[in-house]
Amino acid sequence: MKYFDLHCDTIEELKKRGENFLNSTTQFTIQDQERFEAAVQCMAVWVPDSIRGRAAVEFTDSHLAYLETLVEMIPERAVLADSASELQKGVEEGKWVFIRTIEGGAALGGDLEKIVHFAKKKIKMMTLTWNGENELGSGCAGTGGLTGFGKEAVKLMEENGIIVDCAHLNDAGFEDLLNITKRPFVASHSNLRSCCEVPRNLREDQFVELVRRGGLCGINLYSRFLSVPDQKGEGERELLFRHIYRMLELGGEDCIAWGTDLDGQITCDPSLGSPFGAASFGTYLAERGIPEGAVKKFCFENAYRFFQSYMR
Numbered sequence: 001m002k003y004f005d006l007h008c009d010t011i012e013e014l015k016k017r018g019e020n021f022l023n024s025t026t027q028f029t030i031q032d033q034e035r036f037e038a039a040v041q042c043m044a045v046w047v048p049d050s051i052r053g054r055a056a057v058e059f060t061d062s063h064l065a066y067l068e069t070l071v072e073m074i075p076e077r078a079v080l081a082d083s084a085s086e087l088q089k090g091v092e093e094g095k096w097v098f099i100r101t102i103e104g105g106a107a108l109g110g111d112l113e114k115i116v117h118f119a120k121k122k123i124k125m126m127t128l129t130w131n132g133e134n135e136l137g138s139g140c141a142g143t144g145g146l147t148g149f150g151k152e153a154v155k156l157m158e159e160n161g162i163i164v165d166c167a168h169l170n171d172a173g174f175e176d177l178l179n180i181t182k183r184p185f186v187a188s189h190s191n192l193r194s195c196c197e198v199p200r201n202l203r204e205d206q207f208v209e210l211v212r213r214g215g216l217c218g219i220n221l222y223s224r225f226l227s228v229p230d231q232k233g234e235g236e237r238e239l240l241f242r243h244i245y246r247m248l249e250l251g252g253e254d255c256i257a258w259g260t261d262l263d264g265q266i267t268c269d270p271s272l273g274s275p276f277g278a279a280s281f282g283t284y285l286a287e288r289g290i291p292e293g294a295v296k297k298f299c300f301e302n303a304y305r306f307f308q309s310y311m312r
């Protein structure tokens with residue numbers, strides 16, 4: 001099986017627990033590596049809204065350094081890719097391929113020059129916000145759109161090869177983003193609001209626009225983004241299926257991918273809560289009548305094609 005996941009928060013958990021990829025107790029694990037034909041994971045450094053200025057940059061740098069140290073321990077099994085050719089090579093060699101990303105534009109510490117800094121550190125994708133407010137704009141807990149700083153940041157990210165990730169952004173910010181972005185962007189770990197009415201999920205018209213612009217939407221495993229409480233008890237596989245099915249109805253066959261959010265303090269069906277668990281969900285989709293081609297696109301091909309095109 002092939003697997004490409006657009007988002008997990010494993011770096012922070014590993015650093016906090018003092019663990020590495022060989023002794024980890026995190027949801028993300030490399031344990032079932034031999035069962036994958038290809039395995040790619042975007043590894044996000046999550047920067048809390050409360051960390052500001054230089055401290056935010058240092059926080060991000062230290063987590064990136066931790067990730068690099070852990071990957072250096074297992075060169076036979078994992079590689080950090082920062083170009084399309086490295087991505088391809090890592091997949092062909094059967095390694096776990098990791099891509100460096102950031103969750104939370106607070107990482108910039110309010111300094112646009114840090115976009116170049118993080119581009120040099122091989123960051124390939126960054127969310128503009130987390131839930132709260134930062135220098136770039138407000139997340140889904142707030143109402144304001146992108147700030148002037150945020151709009152400038154989008155422009156510079158695109159110029160410097162950092163893919164814009166709209167996960168966590170609020171509706172006003174999404175609208176602003178549509179007006180300024182020139183390249184396809186990503187919602188790395190967001191589901192559909194029509195299936196589960198929470199601000200972290202995308203409205204259907206937002207999803208359709210993401211499709212139209214050639215972007216990607218990563219499906220989040222978090223149970224609270226799958227259903228509102230009164231739907232509980234239906235089983236998370238069924239709920240997950242509904243989001244994917246509706247996205248396919250909306251024309252999203254070439255847009256959907258995994259964005260599991262593993263290790264992001266999420267609760268989910270334990271049988272799904274690992275790379276192997278999530279990847280195995282493809283079998284369930286096929287059993288439920290989703291065509292094999294669409295399942296393959298969702299589990300791997302869409303994200304692989306996108307990063308092959310836009311990672312430089």
Ligand SMILES: [Zn+2]
Nearest residue numbers: 103168189264
């Ligand atoms: Zn998140």
